[in-house]
Amino acid sequence: xxxxxxxxxxxxxxxxxxxxxxxxxxxxELTIRQDTIYANKGNVYAADxxxxxxxxxxxxxxxxxxxxxxxxxxxxxxALSKSLSGMFGRTSYYYQNKLRTAKKRRNRYLLIARNVxxxxxxxxxxxxxxxxxxxxxxxxxxxxxxxxxxxxKIAARTIGYADFRGEAGIEGAFxxxxxxxxxxxxxxxxxKNQWKPINDVNEKEPIDGHDIITTIDVNIQDITHxxxxxxxxxxxxxxxxxxxMETATxxxxxxxxxxxxxxxxxxxxxxxxxxxxxxxxxxxKLASLMVALDDKVIDxxxxxxxxxxxxxxxxxxxxxxxxxxxxxxxxARVLExxxxxxxxxxxxxxxxxxxxxxxxxxxxxxxxxxxxxxIQGEGKPYVPSPKDDSWSKISLExxxxxxxxxxxxxxxxxxxxxxxxxxxxxxxRFVKELRREDKVEKVFETEVVNPKIxxxxxxxKLRKVLENVVVKGTGKSIYSSNFSMAGKSGTAKKxxxxxxxxxxxxxxxxYSSQRYVASFAGFFPADNPKYSCIVVIxxxxxxxxxxxxxxxxxxxxxxxQKIYTTTPIDNQSVDDKIEFAAIDEKYLNFDKELNKExxxxxxxxxxxxxxxLALLENIGLKVQFTGVGKVKSQSLSKGEKLIKGRTIILxxx
Numbered sequence: 001x002x003x004x005x006x007x008x009x010x011x012x013x014x015x016x017x018x019x020x021x022x023x024x025x026x027x028x029e030l031t032i033r034q035d036t037i038y039a040n041k042g043n044v045y046a047a048d049x050x051x052x053x054x055x056x057x058x059x060x061x062x063x064x065x066x067x068x069x070x071x072x073x074x075x076x077x078x079a080l081s082k083s084l085s086g087m088f089g090r091t092s093y094y095y096q097n098k099l100r101t102a103k104k105r106r107n108r109y110l111l112i113a114r115n116v117x118x119x120x121x122x123x124x125x126x127x128x129x130x131x132x133x134x135x136x137x138x139x140x141x142x143x144x145x146x147x148x149x150x151x152x153k154i155a156a157r158t159i160g161y162a163d164f165r166g167e168a169g170i171e172g173a174f175x176x177x178x179x180x181x182x183x184x185x186x187x188x189x190x191x192k193n194q195w196k197p198i199n200d201v202n203e204k205e206p207i208d209g210h211d212i213i214t215t216i217d218v219n220i221q222d223i224t225h226x227x228x229x230x231x232x233x234x235x236x237x238x239x240x241x242x243x244x245m246e247t248a249t250x251x252x253x254x255x256x257x258x259x260x261x262x263x264x265x266x267x268x269x270x271x272x273x274x275x276x277x278x279x280x281x282x283x284x285k286l287a288s289l290m291v292a293l294d295d296k297v298i299d300x301x302x303x304x305x306x307x308x309x310x311x312x313x314x315x316x317x318x319x320x321x322x323x324x325x326x327x328x329x330x331x332a333r334v335l336e337x338x339x340x341x342x343x344x345x346x347x348x349x350x351x352x353x354x355x356x357x358x359x360x361x362x363x364x365x366x367x368x369x370x371x372x373x374x375i376q377g378e379g380k381p382y383v384p385s386p387k388d389d390s391w392s393k394i395s396l397e398x399x400x401x402x403x404x405x406x407x408x409x410x411x412x413x414x415x416x417x418x419x420x421x422x423x424x425x426x427x428x429r430f431v432k433e434l435r436r437e438d439k440v441e442k443v444f445e446t447e448v449v450n451p452k453i454x455x456x457x458x459x460x461k462l463r464k465v466l467e468n469v470v471v472k473g474t475g476k477s478i479y480s481s482n483f484s485m486a487g488k489s490g491t492a493k494k495x496x497x498x499x500x501x502x503x504x505x506x507x508x509x510x511y512s513s514q515r516y517v518a519s520f521a522g523f524f525p526a527d528n529p530k531y532s533c534i535v536v537i538x539x540x541x542x543x544x545x546x547x548x549x550x551x552x553x554x555x556x557x558x559x560x561q562k563i564y565t566t567t568p569i570d571n572q573s574v575d576d577k578i579e580f581a582a583i584d585e586k587y588l589n590f591d592k593e594l595n596k597e598x599x600x601x602x603x604x605x606x607x608x609x610x611x612x613l614a615l616l617e618n619i620g621l622k623v624q625f626t627g628v629g630k631v632k633s634q635s636l637s638k639g640e641k642l643i644k645g646r647t648i649i650l651x652x653x
Contacts, residue, residue, distance in 0.1 A: 035186075039207055040206075040208040044171065052150070053149055057145060059118070065099065067137070068129060080130070081094075121141060147163075152628065174431070177434055179209050183205045216252065216430075228555055235544050240536060241256065241273040243255045244533045249429075249446045250446055280402045280490055282401065283521045283548075287367070289335055291347075293461065294454045302330065302346075306334070306341040309326065313394050338488075340401045347400035362399075381411060413521060416534065419453075423451075424452065466522060470484075470522075475487060475520070476549075482561075482564075483561065484525045485523075489518075489519070489552065492519075516546040518545075519537070535553075599642055605632065609629065609652045620642070621648050622645065624647060631653075
């Protein structure tokens, strides 16, 4: 007993003094911990305050069927199944069978539902059996935070993400700003394996991430998205993009990028406007003729002999789309009718002996290097230089009408915007400011890339010619007497690269006569531009149309027209004598609808969401709706008896 007592004393002394520090540290590690308080990630907002992206809680609901007492299970399974049926839409029998099978197989991790919102999570938590908690009710809820886009997938590629997929778009570019700084708090372990804070305050308070205020206007974005989508569907095109830019500031008000999926639908597949570098075709002719006009080697009245619409340059054919050519026409008319022969002859005559001069001017217009966006993935342009080994005897001539070069839609838009902006080339931008707790911490000002790309005289003449393109040139099919537009269409054959097929045989290496890129770039109003816009559509079905004015032009017109009628434009130049007959009739009819006495529920399908909301609330119904755009469906059927105070649910397109 004495020896045993001495051993105990020795061990106590050893633990207390010799190994004391070790065990005190171990005790602290087991009973005290430092918890991370995660900062909230910043939100992404449109310029008008609409929420474009935010963090939301989502829950995966599972069940440990084994944890539930058999008597309680049998007593409440029907009630639980009915509750789940009411929440998720499947039959009560389906859930009863699923739960009984899981009970029989002793499933401790049965999946009930994924991606459940917080409100539904609280409801499910109170369902029969589940309301008994984790240990006796088997209720398991796995929480995760996901990024949600409240207005849908519109402009999703530009808004972007910063997660396991990488860093793309605005969220990727500003990930460090949006993440914030996590906080810290010490907690101590208490009974029942619970942890409580040691102090009343956090050791380090979390700092929430910056909110991003973008330049996107939700109304213009909605207009642009649907205008592009409609034409992509009609022409069964492979993909396309459309961008609207505010002329003076360079703010991108709308950007839509839609690619076709395997089922024939369209979604934001890639940011084609920023990423895709392609041969622009005839939209580049404006730059070519600007070089010659600004160098004063020609004037818009200079006569060019386009002959019979076909010439050869070093045994390579240059041909106009108009059979038989245009004969002798002015330089202005060359651009209006988009004569390939006319442009090539002008540039060949004045720059064949000094191609470097032509190249240097094109470089000043911003075509030879990337714009330099903050968002990743910008495409690299290709414009051959006379100093390059790849320069050939036809490089200059082919460049002049938009072939043999490769530029992005954003570069072309930046150039056309400079023409509209009195020669001031501004950098396109997607972000206005960074805010934290409603305090502006950083403002992104307009960045001038080139203060003057050409003389006022040259710019004035070209703006008038671009207006005439729409009035009496290749773009006359989109002309409207109600509002003015200026722009240039482009139609380019797609080059099929030389590659090996599955059999090891070489294919391609030529320009296709079946695949085209249709585009239209311009600005509006023509005489006092507020916005510039570009539309590019790849691989439309040839039998339905492939010319830029036919495929891309109508998208440009619809965007311009709807912005005119829904968005105030300062100093808009419109003749007071012009009557907007179609618009006036529309609003008169809508006014009649509002003041009409209704006994039955009207059919509002096809109406704009805001119009339908005003009409239905005016006749005494409560309205709930999801989505944006036009009304796709309504919960109360047309002709159903009108009972004031009832709720009607609208689904918008």
